[in-house]
Amino acid sequence: MSDLASLTGNVGVFLLTYLLHSTLAFSFVAAATYFLGRRRNSELRVLAWKMVLCVPVVTTLAVTVMDVPHFGLQFPVRVAVSEAAGETSRDNPTASQERTVPAPLVSKDDNRPQTADETSAGGADGRFASTPFTSARVAGGGSPNVSPLKPPTARSGWGLVVATWLLGIVVGALGLVVQMTRLLQLRERASTISTGDLCRSLNRLRRNLGIRCRVDLLRTADLPGPVAAGILRPFILIPQNICPDSVAVGGRDASPSTGRELSASERDALLAHELAHVAQCDALWNLIVQIISRVFFFQPLNWWAGRELRKEMDFLADAQAALVLGHRTGLAHCLIRLGDQMSRASGPVGPVHLAAAMAAFRSTLGQRIETLLDTDNDLRRMPRWSRLATLAVMLSGSILATVIVPRAIALATEPSPPPTMPHEGNEPMKKQVAALAMATALVIPAAGDEPATRPASPPPTTELKATPDALPPGIRKFNGMVVGRLAAKDIERGTFVVHVDAVSRVWRNSQAENPQSIVGKSVAVGGVFGKFLDVLVVTRIGETIEFECKHDGDGLKFPGEMLRKVAPYRPEDYPKLPESFRGFQGSVIADIVKKDPEAFEMIIKVSSVKQVWNKNTAKEPRSIEGRTMMLAGFWNRKEVYHSLKPGDRIEVGMQHIGRQSEHLTVAEFVRKADAGSEKVAMEPMKRMEREPAAADGLASGQNGFCGMLVGRLVQKDVERGTFTITVDAVPRIWNKNRVDNPKAIVGQNVQAGGVSGKLLDVLVVSRVGETIEFGALHEGGPFMRVVEVLRKVAPVSPGDYPELPEAVRGIKAVVTAKVVKKDQEMMGLIVEVTRVDELLPGSDATDADSIVGRRVMLDGFWKRKELYQDLRVGDVIRSGVVHQQRLSDNLAVAESVKKIDG
Numbered sequence: 071m072s073d074l075a076s077l078t079g080n081v082g083v084f085l086l087t088y089l090l091h092s093t094l095a096f097s098f099v100a101a102a103t104y105f106l107g108r109r110r111n112s113e114l115r116v117l118a119w120k121m122v123l124c125v126p127v128v129t130t131l132a133v134t135v136m137d138v139p140h141f142g143l144q145f146p147v148r149v150a151v152s153e154a155a156g157e158t159s160r161d162n163p164t165a166s167q168e169r170t171v172p173a174p175l176v177s178k179d180d181n182r183p184q185t186a187d188e189t190s191a192g193g194a195d196g197r198f199a200s201t202p203f204t205s206a207r208v209a210g211g212g213s214p215n216v217s218p219l220k221p222p223t224a225r226s227g228w229g230l231v232v233a234t235w236l237l238g239i240v241v242g243a244l245g246l247v248v249q250m251t252r253l254l255q256l257r258e259r260a261s262t263i264s265t266g267d268l269c270r271s272l273n274r275l276r277r278n279l280g281i282r283c284r285v286d287l288l289r290t291a292d293l294p295g296p297v298a299a300g301i302l303r304p305f306i307l308i309p310q311n312i313c314p315d316s317v318a319v320g321g322r323d324a325s326p327s328t329g330r331e332l333s334a335s336e337r338d339a340l341l342a343h344e345l346a347h348v349a350q351c352d353a354l355w356n357l358i359v360q361i362i363s364r365v366f367f368f369q370p371l372n373w374w375a376g377r378e379l380r381k382e383m384d385f386l387a388d389a390q391a392a393l394v395l396g397h398r399t400g401l402a403h404c405l406i407r408l409g410d411q412m413s414r415a416s417g418p419v420g421p422v423h424l425a426a427a428m429a430a431f432r433s434t435l436g437q438r439i440e441t442l443l444d445t446d447n448d449l450r451r452m453p454r455w456s457r458l459a460t461l462a463v464m465l466s467g468s469i470l471a472t473v474i475v476p477r478a479i480a481l482a483t484e485p486s487p488p489p490t491m492p493h494e495g496n497e498p499m500k501k502q503v504a505a506l507a508m509a510t511a512l513v514i515p516a517a518g519d520e521p522a523t524r525p526a527s528p529p530p531t532t533e534l535k536a537t538p539d540a541l542p543p544g545i546r547k548f549n550g551m552v553v554g555r556l557a558a559k560d561i562e563r564g565t566f567v568v569h570v571d572a573v574s575r576v577w578r579n580s581q582a583e584n585p586q587s588i589v590g591k592s593v594a595v596g597g598v599f600g601k602f603l604d605v606l607v608v609t610r611i612g613e614t615i616e617f618e619c620k621h622d623g624d625g626l627k628f629p630g631e632m633l634r635k636v637a638p639y640r641p642e643d644y645p646k647l648p649e650s651f652r653g654f655q656g657s658v659i660a661d662i663v664k665k666d667p668e669a670f671e672m673i674i675k676v677s678s679v680k681q682v683w684n685k686n687t688a689k690e691p692r693s694i695e696g697r698t699m700m701l702a703g704f705w706n707r708k709e710v711y712h713s714l715k716p717g718d719r720i721e722v723g724m725q726h727i728g729r730q731s732e733h734l735t736v737a738e739f740v741r742k743a744d745a746g747s748e749k750v751a752m753e754p755m756k757r758m759e760r761e762p763a764a765a766d767g768l769a770s771g772q773n774g775f776c777g778m779l780v781g782r783l784v785q786k787d788v789e790r791g792t793f794t795i796t797v798d799a800v801p802r803i804w805n806k807n808r809v810d811n812p813k814a815i816v817g818q819n820v821q822a823g824g825v826s827g828k829l830l831d832v833l834v835v836s837r838v839g840e841t842i843e844f845g846a847l848h849e850g851g852p853f854m855r856v857v858e859v860l861r862k863v864a865p866v867s868p869g870d871y872p873e874l875p876e877a878v879r880g881i882k883a884v885v886t887a888k889v890v891k892k893d894q895e896m897m898g899l900i901v902e903v904t905r906v907d908e909l910l911p912g913s914d915a916t917d918a919d920s921i922v923g924r925r926v927m928l929d930g931f932w933k934r935k936e937l938y939q940d941l942r943v944g945d946v947i948r949s950g951v952v953h954q955q956r957l958s959d960n961l962a963v964a965e966s967v968k969k970i971d972g
Contacts, residue, residue: 078232084134085235089369090476092126096371112385117460119379120355123362123372125468235368242364249360253299260288260307268337272306275342278394279349287341295408298344301354306344332407339401340408342391349390352383388438398442405442409435534612538567538594541625544584549620550731551575551632553639556609557592564598564628566606571639574616575702576731582621585730595619597627599939601895605633614638630935634668634828645673645698647732653687654694654734655725656680659743662716663698668827670704670711671733680721688726703735708826710740719743772815774808775848777801777958778859780866783838784819791825792853793833795842798866801927803958806847812957822846824855832860841865861895872900872925874959880914881921882952882964883907889945890925897931897938898960901947910950910964930963937967946970 099118263269264287272287286305297307332340347353359376366372388405392398536558554568569592573585595617598606609615617633619626637643643664660674676694701724704711714720721743724734781795797815822844825833836842843863846854864870887901903921928951931938941947950964 078229080134081232081235084130085231085366085368087134088126088130088366091129092122092366092369092371094476095122095126096375099375112382112389114460115382116350116379116386117464119375119382121464121468122375123359123379125464127362127366129468238367239365242367246360246364256290256292256307257288257299257305259292260290263287263289263308267334268308268341271338272341272345275338275345275394279342279345279390281345281349285345285348296340296344298347299353301351301357304348304353306341306348308340332404335400336404336407339391339395339404342394343387343401343404346387346390346394347383350383350386352387355379355383385438385441388442392442402439402442405435405439534569535592536567537592539591541593541621542584542587542591544587545582545621545626547580547621548582548585548588548626549577549580550585551616551618552588552593553614553616553636553644554593555614555639556611558611559606559609561603561607563596564603564606565594565596566598567592567594568615568617571614572644573732574644574700575733576728578728580728580730582730593626595626595628597629598633599630599894599935600897602628602630602633605635609635632669642698643673644732645700647699647726647734648690648693648697650690650693651688651726652729653726654682654691655686655688655737656682656691657721657723657739658694659719659721660701662714662718662720664716665711665714667712669702670708670827671700671702672704672711672714673698674701674720674722677719683723685725700733701736702733703737707736707740712826714740714742772809772812773848775812775815775846775854776805776807776809777803777812777846778843779815779820779822779846779854780841780843780863780871781820782865783836783840783842785838786833786836788830788834790823791830791833792821792823793825793842794819794821796820798841799871801843801871802929802960803955805955807955807957809957820846820854821852822854822856824853824857825860829856829860832862836862859896869925872927872959874926874953874961875917875920875924877917878915878921878953879956880953881918881961882910882913882950883915883918884910884948884950885921886946886948886970887926887928889941889943889947892941892943896929897935899928899931899941900925901928904946907948910952915953927960928963929960931967934963934967937969941969 099122102118268287272285276285283304288305288307289310290307291310293307293309295309299305359379363372363376388401392401395401534555534557551574552570553572553574554570557567557569559566570588570590573589576585614636615633616636618629618631620629657680658676659678659680660676662672663675664673666672675698678695679691682691701722719742720740722740723737725737726734778801779795779797780799780801781797784794784796786793796819797817800813800816803812841863842860844856844860845858847857848854884907885903886905886907887903889899890902891900902925903923905922906918909918947967948970949967951961952964954962
């Protein structure tokens, strides 16, 4: 079963890679053909279209089956592994390590999510686009780049894709068999021409074209035009109405008054053209076109490329026939006569696509005649050296395409949705529960922001000042992370004063000349809002906090990314880099000393520098050996991060991005040093067993759910990071939702997993019977995965999550409403609409006025934080609103939003 799941996933990756390669190849050749203009040098065009059809197959096989280096973009695709395989890997850890699994996406250069300020500064987005990507094949050479596209997360769809592909191949094969049968029937019903002038002309022209095999000449009444077919036994079919029996036997035009028969020179031109198709093995290429087009039927460009190839083969056959005949007029007259005959005939020009018909494309007859009669057009074949050079260029292009053209790669995943808990051996569960139990007494969800393993803060060694010092000039335009002891706080204003002990991170877009100049000083920080105010509330004077801040010209501001309580400052927790090591890029062998699961960082002790990369700018890379350093950049490698523990020896590629910062970022790979070249498994988590009868699993029809759930906690397993709730409300449905009736889950018991980091702290302090809200995503299996949000909320009461009237769904309008309730953490409002001022273009509401007097949920204030913070219950606002997800009950803010007088 595991082999079948892996096979279907890898076949899906092969098909996706082929789609990328073939599309790029077709686009390149089509553009080149367009810019070349007039139809000249048909031989080169034929080679180009043959390349379009064949090269993508070869390059796709090379990058997906063969172990070749790759330096281009890669699109990771998740491949499911069966439950049996997962159990086998857990029972035999060695076997799971022996499977080569591609590493996950490399995270951003910095070790935290991108902020809007970084985007505006041009920092994060630009970095991500050039982030290196590593798969299992990187060991073979190369350092490819990853696409910023987010990898698909569907785990069970590849089986259906592969089954559909195989069914399409069967249907295509049947169609090809039908064409072959028709061709054989045409040959059986045709009469052989074995004597006369036609046979003599055929043999003479065959020798002049260098054709050594026998070519049969047959006459048929089933076709309106001549064709050449056959691979091992080539033959030419001539219509009865063009060359009647008397002409074939007597060598003279019989019944010339009919105007239907061809002259002797025109018949020679016809035979020369069809023999040119035989000399070029066009029947074989027609078969190859049919096979490729039918095997890869999902690529419509293959049919177009095949049609263009057949057209160009006709132009090339015309040129070769004119050279053999020694003149062009006979062939031009023959084409004119055939065009006249074809216009009178009914039915298809040729029997099947396996044959090369002289006038298969009536639309090109005029162009072919014009090309023949153009005396400036050189019909001679390309010189031998030119053909060899063209083939060499095409071969080089194919090799280049193999290593740089984007491809898809398989990311193996196990079926169990929740990852194992990120607890390490030196973080006992009892200490976590004891520390978090103290925070429970505060009865606020933000208590989960405080790590459970942090010991109590000792008395401060220096006196704290509530009055901030003047900011030194070297801190201007600073952007990064700071650690210090809280000296004063003002909850109402969202400000605090901190005595700085260390500058733990300096982001890449920081422009401060000397970030370390604030160490030892007391500084004021403002702009704290939302759930971070709760962290400030529970933090006592003298306790240590770590927070992000930036200098906005007037002072230090909190941008809203991270504010948390941490252990008292110790120099060994924030190691400094040697100056000669700054700018390092390469790989090292190191031992893990300590982990910070909440920030996805670790402290490692470097034993040796294994490799120095070309872009390294460190003066003495080996100056780090024997010293500790901070390693970050695991945000998109969470599963790998959780699989490692203190004491493990790892080999890691890293880069020092911010020269003023003391941390390095993971780049390209992370693997255990004793595992050879094999990568650490992406998801080495234990399969979560189904809970007892208290859980119903996943409600029927909820496969693909994506949104927010609110419900009462039924049971929890902190060790596994799982819990079960009875759903009371579905307040939001996100755009990626694939469920037709998401509210059918209300009243059902639902299992959820994948809780880790600070969200796990919220689960610890939540008691059975309390109400929680979380972002839920179903990716397959009987469990919901917790994403983005997990918090304790008040029990659900009528009116807490108002439903949107059916006649209002799809509305896009400007409304006036009164603020009834605020949700500070989710930055949402419940408003009562007093009137609909204006309907905007694109509104689909059938009765927009039915919303008047009703309460609705209004979201989308993330980019309007200052306005949101200024709103109070009872305020009247005028706002543009839009209903984006028809199944959801919440409206999103659109256009302008402003507070108005009541």
